Amino acid sequence: MIRSPRGVEDILPSQVSQYQWIEKEASSLFSLYGYEEVRTPIFERAELFLRSLGEETDAGKQMYIFQDKKGRRLALRPEATAPVVRAYLQHNLYGKTREWRVYYLGSMFRYERPQAGRYREFRQIGIEAIGEGSPYLDVEIIEMAHQFFKRVGLDKVELQLNSIGCRKCRPFYEEKLKEYLKKNMDRLCPTCQRRYQYNVLRVLDCKNENCQLVIREAPWIGEYLCEDCSSHFQSVKEGLKALGIKFQINPHLVRGLDYYTRTIFEIISPVLGAQNAICSGGRYDDLIEELGGPSVPAMGFAMGVERVLLALREEKKGIPYKRLPLIYIATLGREGWRAGYELANLLRLKEIRVQLNTSKRKLSSQLSFAAKRGIRWVMILGEEEVKKRRVILRDMNSGTQKELEWEKLEENIEEIKS
Ligand SMILES: [Zn+2]
Ligand SMILES: [Zn+2]
Known part of the structure; x- marks a missing residue:
């Protein structure tokens, strides 16, 4: 037997319904805020991600990169921000609406x-x-993420917030941070010693205990923000407070990707343990320019389903x-099946999920199939019933059944639906 590759999973029908539910809640909420769906390719030129994420970030190094038959370097998308920006530029949406x-x-x-x-x-x-650089956008986006979790019923989530400055002020902070870390280099884990070179901010969210001790004393970016960044961050905090959204400032929140600027946030679920971020995002005011x-300015977030x-x-x-069928129609003989087909279509027209027997099995084995499948209602159509234009409706939970006329099905359907 050939099994699936390591790290990928089948989503079986019982779980697909959960994904569909999340997707439906998200898309209907986001469209209430004026967002429309976009679908970009599963793979892109590797260069797009190497430039946007940075080769030395975790996401950059964890990419699936391969060559196609013409030797082009392609990558399975590790995230969707860069593809969305690419699409924005490629279709010249800047010129149209900005x-x-x-x-x-x-x-x-x-x-x-x-x-x-x-x-x-x-x-x-x-x-x-x-297209929008104002802090009002940051507030609205964070509020929308907040609404989403309320909507799906996750009420224990926490919002963490930070600002990581801009091109003007961050290099200055990074210098200060490096100065400090250099003195403590021997206490940092090997990963952080590498991060010191390529992505010094990432040291701040290292989970290693020794690194944590070093980080606790590290200079805080909040003290190094330029005036613009600092007043932007102030407005975001005030905006969230005005909307009654609770947040915590986490000065060590830096996010894994290179392209973030100013406001970044994470929504964490305390019930999840170490991997507790369920939604994260932030501004990326320079990315569009960096991609040509x-x-x-721009901002976004993503959540892991x-x-x-x-x-x-x-x-x-x-x-x-x-999404299980609500009714199973058990049939006997050719006449039974034909009548069943007619009945099934009648019910499907009323948006009722129906599975019709397509086998030549005995009634008892059809009933036990419906029971195993977890279908509550079974309609039985034997020769007798077809002749009388009647059907037996069996409640598999209680085992009770009654005979109904086809013409009066309507009344009973409401009962079944509820
Ligand atoms: Zn700044
Ligand atoms: Zn470390």
Whole structure:
């Protein structure tokens, strides 16, 4: 038997319904805020991600890169912000409206060590708002993420907030941080010693205990923000307070990707343990320019669907939406099947999920199939019933049954639906 590759999973029908539910909640909420769905390719030129993420970041190193038959270097998308920006530039949306608000849903790929809630193929739902630099946008985006979690019933989540400055002020802070870390280099883990070179901010969110001790005393970026960044951050905090959204300032929140500027945030679920971020995002005011476009500010966030579902299970929240058939139609003989076909279509026209028997099995084995499948209602059509234009409706939960006339099915359907 050939098994699936390590780190990827089948989503079986019972789980698909959970994904569909999350996706539906997200897309209907985001569209209420003026966002439209965009679908970009699963793979892109590797260069797009290497330039946007930085080769030395975790996400950069964990990419699936391959060559196609013409020797082009391609990558499975590890995230969707860069593809959305590429699409924005490629279709010259800057020239049309400048502003672009989109959301996306889909698989991303990273070569990581698989563990609970972390896979090599994982699904993200995210939004990108391109074209607006004002802190009002930051507030609205964070509020929208907040609304989403309220909507799906995750009420134990916490919002963490930070600002990582801009091109003007961050280099100055990075110098200060390096100065400090240099003195403590021998106490840093090997990963952080490398990060010191390529991505010094990442040292701040290292989980290693020794590194944590060093970080605790490190200079804080808040003290080095330029005037613009600092007043921007102030407005974001005030805006969130005005909307009654609780947050914590986390000076060590830096995010894993190179392109963030100013406001960054994470929504964490305390029930999840070490991998507790279920949504993260921030501004990326320079990315569009770095990818060859005009200077246009932007912001977005993404959430990991697997982690959201895991958090819902941990919080013991019921996940609605079972797509099981509501009715199984058991039939006997050719006449029974024909009548069943007619009846099934009648019910399907009323948006009722029906599975019709297509086998030549005995009634008892059809009934036991419906029971194993977890279908509550069975309609039985034998020769007798067909002749009388009647049907036996059996409640598999209680084992009771009654005979109904086809013409009067309507009344009973309402009961079945509820
Ligand atoms: Zn600044
Ligand atoms: Zn470390």
